[in-house]
Amino acid sequence: QVQLVESGGGLVQAGGSLRLSCAASGRTIITYVMGWFRQAPGKEREFVAAINRSGGSTFYADSVKGRFTISRNNAKNTVYLQMNNLKPEDTAVYYCAAGRSVVTAPPNLYDYWGQGTQVTVSS
Numbered sequence: 406q407v408q409l410v411e412s413g414g415g416l417v418q419a420g421g422s423l424r425l426s427c428a429a430s431g432r433t434i435i436t437y438v439m440g441w442f443r444q445a446p447g448k449e450r451e452f453v454a455a456i457n458r459s460g461g462s463t464f465y466a467d468s469v470k471g472r473f474t475i476s477r478n479n480a481k482n483t484v485y486l487q488m489n490n491l492k493p494e495d496t497a498v499y500y501c502a503a504g505r506s507v508v509t510a511p512p513n514l515y516d517y518w519g520q521g522t523q524v525t526v527s528s
């Protein structure tokens with residue numbers, strides 16, 4: 406079992422930045438692909454970014470490419486999402502997930518999920 410706890414969300418103005426963290430416990434994340442997803446009110450959960458086990462390969466949704474950066478520190482069992490130039494449409498609950506598939510895997514192939522952290526971007 407892997408427990409995931411997200412942190413770092415909050416309220417920020419458009420154009421601002423936030424850094425989300427996802428701390429894992431119970432098992433090392435080194436054997437897992439790690440992903441970030443988000444869900445806005447009334448919308449389905451959508452993929453944001455994913456990173457492979459070594460951190461050498463990343464994959465992003467087109468909507469965040471060039472603005473968000475996913476990274477991981479396997480020694481600290483933590484994954485990060487640096488979000489720059491935030492837009493109101495980035496407002497959502499952001500979830501961290503761990504899976505044993507590939508960086509392009511859909512949400513249903515992720516095995517473990519955190520509870521989420523709210524990100525609100527004001528215009």
